[in-house]
Amino acid sequence: MITDVLLFIVFFVLLLLMAWPLGRYMAKVYSGERTMFDTIFLPMEKTLYRLAGIDGAQEMNWRQYAGGLLIFNILGMAAVVAIQELQAILPWNPEGLAAVPFDLAFNTAASFMTNTNWQAYSGETTMSYFTQMAALTVQNFLSAATGMAVAVALVRGLTRKNTKHIGNFWSDMVRSIIWILLPLSIVVSMLFMQQGVIQNLSPYVTVDTLEGGQQTIAMGPVASQEAIKELGTNGGGFFNTNSAHPFENPTPLTNLVQVLSIFLIPTGMVFMFGNMVKDRRQGYAILAAMLLLFSVSLGGLYASEIYGNPITGHGLSEPTNMEGKDMRFGTNGSALFAAVTTAASCGAVNTMHDSLTPLGGMVPMLQMMLGEVVIGGVGAGLYGMMMFIMLTVFVVGLMVGRTPEYLGKKIEANEMKMAIIAILIPAVTVLFGSAISVITEAGLAGLNNTGPHGLSEILYAFASAAGNNGSAFAGLSANTLYYNLMIAVGVLIGRFGVIIPVLAIAGSLAEKRVSPPGPGTFPTTGSLFVLLLAGIVVMVGALTFLPALSLGPIIEHLLMLQGMTF
Amino acid sequence: MWKQITSALRLLILLTVVTGIAYPLAMTGVAQAIFPEQANGSLVYVNDKPTGSILLGQNFTTAKYFHSRPSSAGTDGYDAAGSSGSNLGPTSKKLVDTVKDNIEKVRSENQLEESVSIPSDLVMASASGLDPDISPEAAYLQVNRIANERGISENEVRRLVTSHVQVRQLGFLGAERVNVLALNMALDRLASK
Incomplete structure (x- = not known):
């Protein structure tokens, strides 16, 4: 118990110590200020622009920005499909894996391009090393960079005035990769390799086990993909069991590095926001709301797992719920990972969420349903939370009878419309996707568990898709035509149904003038604002999803206490 | 529009080479040199x-x-x-x-x-x-x-x-x-x- 709490405290302290300087650094990177790495990275950036024929300094309005983003992402998705279809004739395929079936390839491409990394396949039996590297690792970088670019564009909209311009998409994306994601990935993957994460291009190794059986051991370039998987909050595992697999996450120390890597950039971006708007307290307030929500989630999940499962726990010593958990992480390292990965829209797992206790499994689900704003994905967390901030200042504005303002910008009908669209689109996707699945045969065919837990599997899948998380109640057999297409559509709506309204808001805010704060301006830095913001997030989530959750995890919890099984 | 598409395509290819070929291969080289036991x-x-x-x-x-x-x-x-x-x-x-x-x-x-x-x-x-x-x-x-x-x-x-x-x-x-x-x-x- 004491070591558990110690782990959580060390996690928070290390996170803040690393994210704070990273935030300052990122603010410089995106503002084009000098950094200590310019001598290495500037020439790389210039070379890329020259070879691609891009002018990185040309300012874009929001429509041009969104256009570039969409074109780039659609091409990226097409490339991922193409590589999967051609992997049999491409290099680095020592196991001779065949072309991926089209519906699965489409699902995988949509999911990696949108930073979801939902995986209906099992990596070690489906994807060649070339596909893992040149298709999936690449999208880990590009989708993360896309999210970061959108967040930066929105911050520019808030800080600029009387202009249509919100930056240059190419430059924001290239800088995200060269200055931030790639160097961090190199450092983190070295750490992983030292601890035992594999990194090779060898064929699978077959050994005679000690007892005389045979074991075939899957290999691959894992560490390089593992690092960006966490740093970019992507979450797509090299192997089927993701970060539970000892070759992806071999020690308790790598486990700590992984959870820190997942939160590092999203948290850093909130600090970056404070730096860019020239009022760090604005960033602190947002982070306080996020960490408040996260602490409640982590506490709930941990408590529920410690409490365990009274049905299976009979005759067992503590901890009683080791189903779906690996020994080396402990209950604390498992609970922390499950809470972090779903708060941050990452979706990597070191624990089988399907086997969590009912309430322990509800926490990850709820964090995704809240719109992935409890820390959130790289970039996506910040711009997602901005939508809730608009809603909060709007509600406050209604109460005091003034036009709502944020950072001196008047929040008017257009912004509110867009913010509400961005908040409602993922929610509608979750509920409609689940509803269709529970009334169709194809939707019910994939269930691994029956009773309320079956509904939870479906709800979780669509919450994961719409929130661009990618983790699963993995008992659901998702590699069917129905789920491949439904989830693919879900991730695309969940991604671009938010990004486009966000960029529209960025554009319209940039055009506004900045009015100085007056006596009637509601301060967006104090604890009152923090509580209001966290309250609005919870209220919107609860109002939308409470009925569905009651029929899934909540009733399952009550039935578990009565000893019911299905 | 057309120019934007070709630029996007060229940038995609370049970034694929950087993040999908050069980076993993470089890390494989480093791993095999410094941590051969773990890497394999x-x-x-x-x-x-x-x-x-x-x-x-x-x-x-x-x-x-x-x-x-x-x-x-x-x-x-x-x-x-x-x-x-x-x-x-x-x-x-x-x-x-x-x-x-x-x-x-x-x-x-x-x-x-x-x-x-x-x-x-x-x-x-x-x-x-x-x-x-x-x-x-x-x-x-x-x-x-x-x-x-x-x-x-x-x-x-x-x-x-x-x-x-x-x-x-x-x-x-x-x-x-x-x-x-x-x-x-x-x-x-x-x-x-």
């Missing part, structure tokens, strides 16, 4: 033949070896090219029955009385299906059986287990555990002395 799977050898990875669990079913956790990887468990958990939910009848059967099996194999509570890791499937570890309690509980089966004193086997208990990393990370493959290899060495 931390394989362990008996009589110069690879017998497994110290990071991956194996099936141990005979009475003379310490048993690993139940595994859902592959049809027989511990398929290191097919990692998987059971994904059974907390109110799954199948899970409840499996755990009950496993408890009975552990009790009868190790001649334990009904009153002895069993460590849950020994009767519940891991997340990866490849968990190399069991809890120290789960190892100690098998000492009696191993000693009888191998004709070694119970104290000696117990000492062997104690020397294989890995403490929490840095004092607070993870849980105390015993690597089953390492323990069984040491057991073979002890027995052949």
